Amino acid sequence: MCHALLQDPSFFRLLLRIDEDLAGETRAGGCSCGGVLHRADYPRKPRGCLAAVRAQFESRFSFCCNRCRRRCTSRSVRFLGQRVYLGLAVVLVSARHAGQTPAAARLSGMLQVPVRTLGRWRQWWRDRFPLTPLWQWACARFLPPVDSGQIPGGLIERFTGEPAQRLRRLLIFLTPLTVRRMIALPEGR
Numbered sequence: 001m002c003h004a005l006l007q008d009p010s011f012f013r014l015l016l017r018i019d020e021d022l023a024g025e026t027r028a029g030g031c032s033c034g035g036v037l038h039r040a041d042y043p044r045k046p047r048g049c050l051a052a053v054r055a056q057f058e059s060r061f062s063f064c065c066n067r068c069r070r071r072c073t074s075r076s077v078r079f080l081g082q083r084v085y086l087g088l089a090v091v092l093v094s095a096r097h098a099g100q101t102p103a104a105a106r107l108s109g110m111l112q113v114p115v116r117t118l119g120r121w122r123q124w125w126r127d128r129f130p131l132t133p134l135w136q137w138a139c140a141r142f143l144p145p146v147d148s149g150q151i152p153g154g155l156i157e158r159f160t161g162e163p164a165q166r167l168r169r170l171l172i173f174l175t176p177l178t179v180r181r182m183i184a185l186p187e188g189r
């Protein structure tokens with residue numbers, strides 16, 4: 001179901017528009033020193049990206065303050081931190097048991113994710129993701145609790161809607177992880 005989105009240009013364009021909105025918010029917020037933020041995007045060579053949209057995925061929105069020169073990179077639904085593969089690919093490939101079903105094997109083959117890379121991603125979801133401030137804040141909000149061994153697959157299932165909506169919601173949920181500085185999360189338990 002969800003993995004068809006890896007070949008859907010309209011889904012990639014939707015992610016781009018979300019990133020443009022997030023970048024707009026970052027810019028409008030300005031720098032904490034009171035300076036003005038100027039575009040200073042990072043070049044990227046994304047893997048797992050459709051050729052049809054590749055040109056729009058070769059940079060990550062980022063800004064530089066005109067006064068203190070501090071970098072301010074906006075949250076992203078396209079790039080999950082520094083990983084070369086797009087967040088979409090990292091989530092979907094990690095969520096499947098590559099090699100255990102024909103569909104999963106095709107997906108890994110199509111994206112040419114090396115086995116070692118996939119192993120690192122799975123390890124990150126299993127060992128590191130549960131320790132992130134985002135998950136520490138969010139895990140109690142999912143009832144019944146999400147089995148940490150089933151992340152991210154079990155997490156996709158907790159978001160509502162069509163596959164595209166669920167995945168979009170998950171990628172938005174994960175955006176605090178895509179910037180070094182932790183975004184202030186809403187108050188609550």
Ligand SMILES: [Zn+2]
Pocket residue numbers: 031032033034035065066067068069070
């Ligand atoms: Zn500044």
